[in-house]
Amino acid sequence: MDEQQVELNSVKRAITNTPQNLNQIWQSYPVLWQQLSWNQSQLRLWLRALPDIQITNSTSEDPQYHIQQDNSGNDLGDTIASIVTALGKPMPIALLKKKMPPGTMVTDPMIQAAVKSHPKLQLKGPLISAIQ
Numbered sequence: 001m002d003e004q005q006v007e008l009n010s011v012k013r014a015i016t017n018t019p020q021n022l023n024q025i026w027q028s029y030p031v032l033w034q035q036l037s038w039n040q041s042q043l044r045l046w047l048r049a050l051p052d053i054q055i056t057n058s059t060s061e062d063p064q065y066h067i068q069q070d071n072s073g074n075d076l077g078d079t080i081a082s083i084v085t086a087l088g089k090p091m092p093i094a095l096l097k098k099k100m101p102p103g104t105m106v107t108d109p110m111i112q113a114a115v116k117s118h119p120k121l122q123l124k125g126p127l128i129s130a131i132q
Helices: 003-017 022-028 030-036 040-049 076-087 093-099 108-117
Strands: 053-056 064-067 121-124 127-130
Touching (some): 003 022, 003 030, 003 064, 003 108, 022 030, 022 040, 076 121, 076 127, 093 108, 108 121
Antiparallel strands (some): 053 064, 121 127
């Protein structure tokens, strides 16, 4: 996962935690929008395409966006956090891959990106640990 995808994921997390207007989102991540060469219309389109998105005042110039959290645990970071927390100690990526739910296919870079973007996980050398 590249740096821009990690940043887009942090935008999604931000609007999952707190509803935000288009202008708030636009002003909070100016470097990202510049890197992507996006204008506000493209941001609006991307936000509308997100799954579980709730839009308030959708016809206004500054609609409010919020992602309804589904608590299904399908997020890779949440899955990793539950595995690491259950073990109770840091674990290497190789062991984590063996403990993933059946049918879950992940690569080392996918795991590393999920850990870096998850607020309750950290990567210390080759080990993944939960932040207390």
